[in-house]
Amino acid sequence: MRHNNLFECMFCGEKFKSENSKDCHMVECSADDRQISWLDTVTNKSVEGRIHFASKDNRETLLYVEKDGMFRGYKTELLKEELPTYFRSFVSCSSCGGLMREARGVGDPQILLCLVCTEKKNSNAFVASDEAVGNLAVYCPLKSRGCKWENTISLIDKHLDICEYFNLECPLKCGVILKRVDIQNHITISCPHRLIKCKYCRALHKDIDLASHQRSVCTNFPLDCSNKCGNKFKRVDMKYHMEKVCPNTKSECSYKKYGCDVILARKDLESHKNENRFVHLELKTDFIEKEMKSEIQKLKSENASLRKDFDSMKRINYKTSKIFK
Numbered sequence: 001m002r003h004n005n006l007f008e009c010m011f012c013g014e015k016f017k018s019e020n021s022k023d024c025h026m027v028e029c030s031a032d033d034r035q036i037s038w039l040d041t042v043t044n045k046s047v048e049g050r051i052h053f054a055s056k057d058n059r060e061t062l063l064y065v066e067k068d069g070m071f072r073g074y075k076t077e078l079l080k081e082e083l084p085t086y087f088r089s090f091v092s093c094s095s096c097g098g099l100m101r102e103a104r105g106v107g108d109p110q111i112l113l114c115l116v117c118t119e120k121k122n123s124n125a126f127v128a129s130d131e132a133v134g135n136l137a138v139y140c141p142l143k144s145r146g147c148k149w150e151n152t153i154s155l156i157d158k159h160l161d162i163c164e165y166f167n168l169e170c171p172l173k174c175g176v177i178l179k180r181v182d183i184q185n186h187i188t189i190s191c192p193h194r195l196i197k198c199k200y201c202r203a204l205h206k207d208i209d210l211a212s213h214q215r216s217v218c219t220n221f222p223l224d225c226s227n228k229c230g231n232k233f234k235r236v237d238m239k240y241h242m243e244k245v246c247p248n249t250k251s252e253c254s255y256k257k258y259g260c261d262v263i264l265a266r267k268d269l270e271s272h273k274n275e276n277r278f279v280h281l282e283l284k285t286d287f288i289e290k291e292m293k294s295e296i297q298k299l300k301s302e303n304a305s306l307r308k309d310f311d312s313m314k315r316i317n318y319k320t321s322k323i324f325k
Contacts, residue, residue, distance in 0.1 A: 057167040062141040065098035073098025103129035
């Protein structure tokens with residue numbers, strides 16, 4: 001929040017002259033006591049901690065004066081010591097007020113501009129001013145976060161390539177912004193996009209997807225029998241167990257073909273057959289009797305048909321013999 005040309009911390013209300021200083025403060029603000037919890041899949045325990053809404057660092061914003069939508073000279077806040085008045089005009093841009101980057105003269109010896117600040121294509125380079133700026137002693141722009149680096153301004157850009165306090169986006173694209181020093185620990189231990197080996201099938205999955213994989217897909221994930229027989233089986237073996245083995249699976253009596261329509265749990269079928277062996281024997285006898293009657297009727301029909309065919313052949317033979325006598 002901006003208040004009277006100052007930038008205010010949303011947690012404690014402290015005010016800062018620049019937005020960058022405010023953002024740096026908010027990352028460590030002690031008033032930000034919001035808590036989150038997450039499941040650490042390494043230890044399989046719930047973990048609680050503070051969450052910070054840090055913003056990704058932009059080196060141009062950290063190093064350069066922004067004017068009219070362009071990044072111009074180096075910020076004077078980086079300097080270890082205030083410059084003498086007589087020296088300040090030699091290294092400061094007359095347009096943006098920052099420390100010059102690639103100084104250029106525009107004809108007036110009293111006016112020097114950054115290359116990005118001058119609009120004249122044929123302006124003269126002032127190497128001496130560039131060297132003077134490059135040798136100025138500066139602090140790291142992230143000193144407020146705890147960085148102890150200090151050196152010449154010519155090395156500050158390279159320092160930001162390795163500065164441990166520089167805010168970066170997680171390289172695994174989980175959306176979290178962290179100090180460079182915390183990135184390795186994050187992607188190794190807590191990043192929801194880090195790859196975790198499933199302990200059941202040994203395949204690699206993102207941490208954020210692992211529970212869903214195990215719950216719905218993993219072929220080796222142990223499941224409780226849905227018939228509540230008390231046993232666990234791998235998902236890949238569950239179908240066979242349910243259809244062929246599970247004692248609680250509902251099954252038809254083996255005498256169904258003879259007319260027994262009872263459906264019981266597999267474990268109860270044996271006792272059912274023992275208790276109803278005479279009923280089953282009667283059903284089987286009736287079934288066989290019906291089958292035999294049907295077969296006898298079929299044979300009688302076939303016999304009648306054959307007898308008819310035989311009589312026809314007999315008449316034909318008789319007529320033929322009369323013709324050839």
